[in-house]
Amino acid sequence: MKPTIDYEAVFRAGQAPSLILTPDLVIVAANDAYLKVVGRTAEDLLGKPLFAAFPPNPGVPPDAGAQGADSLRASLEQVLTTWRRDFMPLQRYDVEAPGSPGVFEERYWSTVNTPVPGPHGEVRWIILSTEEVTDLVETLRRQPPADAEGGRAGEGGTPARDVDAFARGLQALNEELRQAHREQRETTSALREAIERQRRLVFEASHDLRNPITGLMIELECALSEPGIDLQRILRKSLCDAERLNDIVADLLDLARVDTESGELPAQTVDLAELVVDELNRRAPGSAVAVHTRLAPDVLVRASRIRLARLLGNLMANAERHACTKIEIHVSAAPPDAVLEVADDGPGIPPADRERVFERRYRRREARERDPGGSGLGLTIAREIAEMYGGTLCVADSPVGARLVLRLPLAS
Incomplete structure (x- = not known):
């Protein structure tokens, strides 16, 4: 017992x-x-x-x-x-x-x-x-x-140690150690979260890459094993799969650059209206969705033109994926900010999902149905580019469809 x-x-x-x-x-x-x-x-x-x-x-x-x-x-x-x-x-x-x-x-x-x-x-x-x-x-x-x-020395001499000063020094040192410990814990926690985020990203991206790779392998095996097969159809299908692979890899590379090379591309003065015109001129002809613009001149910001073009391209791709008949792009100045808006007349984004759409790999059901092979990284990359240059990107209220609003500090 x-x-x-x-x-x-x-x-x-x-x-x-x-x-x-x-x-x-x-x-x-x-x-x-x-x-x-x-x-x-x-x-x-x-x-x-x-x-x-x-x-x-x-x-x-x-x-x-x-x-x-x-x-x-x-x-x-x-x-x-x-x-x-x-x-x-x-x-x-x-x-x-x-x-x-x-x-x-x-x-x-x-x-x-x-x-x-x-x-x-x-x-x-x-x-x-x-x-x-x-x-x-x-x-x-x-x-x-x-x-x-x-x-x-004699009894009248100065004390060997200033004990009060010693105690205060120990207290100050202890507080510095506490602060260093807090900062170390915060750094370790942030590093752990970054590693876990990258691990999830690699795991999920591998599944996205597997689908077009599997499609390519099946089509090529059919072309080799079946005599008299329509090679033009096989090549067209293989080209679509290759383009999807290229898009996913481009998104992953862009995200890696945003995460690790934020200072590599130099900032320059960019006119947002000119940027929009240039990117629309690069747009493939024959799209079923019309684009309407209202562009104020001389709305200048300081950023990498390459990254802003990527940001705008991602917003455009998102709008084209959901629009029914049209997309609207507006550029204006609202000091101290420059404002770029991209709106579509699609089903819109519910308030509960307005932040989630910027999460890595998050895709709403409508997006998965309209574009099953999407990477779910476009809006994530767009927001991180905006924040890199001191700006914001959010989903704003709209009577019809979705409206994404970019705000960047105006160039002085």
């Missing part, structure tokens, strides 16, 4: 002065060693907020080293946030003399704060364990400095 352990008795008899705090920093337990070192009774402390039971000394300016309350609060908040034990440096935290409210005694402490997890992984309690080192600090203050011969 296992012996029953009285954990409350074990805590109460512990040699290290300790408190147990709730996540709201209310004292719920104090062991005998802690009550002895601070000169309090359990009734004085239990059920009280920590910083109400031990208020900071108002008579000592912050630059004199009385930063114990701020440092302790920061340490406890870090424990609650990170769920990790925090070791505090030597710190000054004055305590009111027993029975003399408002009369503070100068005290120094070395403290460790430890989280106690609850049943669901949350921080249920915090154990504050501390050691008083006031006597050590006073001893160091009384210690005379060493003379040039390695001996001791």
Whole structure:
């Protein structure tokens, strides 16, 4: 039979002065060693907020080293946030003399704060364990400095160490370490997310690439095995599959460039109206969808013309995929922004999907039906190019169809 352990008795008899705090920093337990070192009774402390039971000394300016309350609060908040034990440096935290409210005694402490997890992984309690080192600090203050011969100077000399300055230095260093740790965690988290995003992208893109490759292989096998087959039809089908492969690879390469080579292409002054005219002149003739434009002149932005052409091309391709009869392109100035709008008269985009359409690989059902082989990266690339040059790209309200609005800072 296992012996029953009285954990409350074990805590109460512990040699290290300790408190147990709730996540709201209310004292719920104090062991005998802690009550002895601070000169309090359990009734004085239990059920009280920590910083109400031990208020900071108002008579000592912050630059004199009385930063114990701020440092302790920061340490406890870090424990609650990170769920990790925090070791505090030597710190000054004055305590009111027993029975003399408002009369503070100068005290120094070395403290460790430890989280106690609850049943669901949350921080249920915090154990504050501390050691008083006031006597050590006073001893160091009384210690005379060493003379040039390695001996001791007279009692009237300068103290060997400025303990208050040393404590403040440790507090500052600890805060710098906390900040560096936070930044490292944020960087690691962002890197982990980027790796996972790239992994999903490669996995999903491999399926898109497999479809046209499989089509090509089937058509070529048929051409080789069946005599008298219509080679023109086979070649036309193979060309369509090759074009789809080219489109997917181009999207993947563009996305990789946006992610990793943001500074490679130099910015230049671009007239948005001229850009639209040039890109429309490149458009393949014979499209069933008419394009109407309203282009204000001299709407200038600073960006890579190549990337803006890619952005506009993606918006145009998206509009052509969904339009019924027409596409409208408007360019205007709305200081401090240049505005380019691409609208179609298709089914539109529901409000719930207006942000999701910019997610990598997300495609609405209508898009999959109209263009089963699409990569789902066109609008993602367009938005990332816009943000690269300090702009935005969003889906705006429209009485008919979808309206995508690009805003870029006007060139000065």
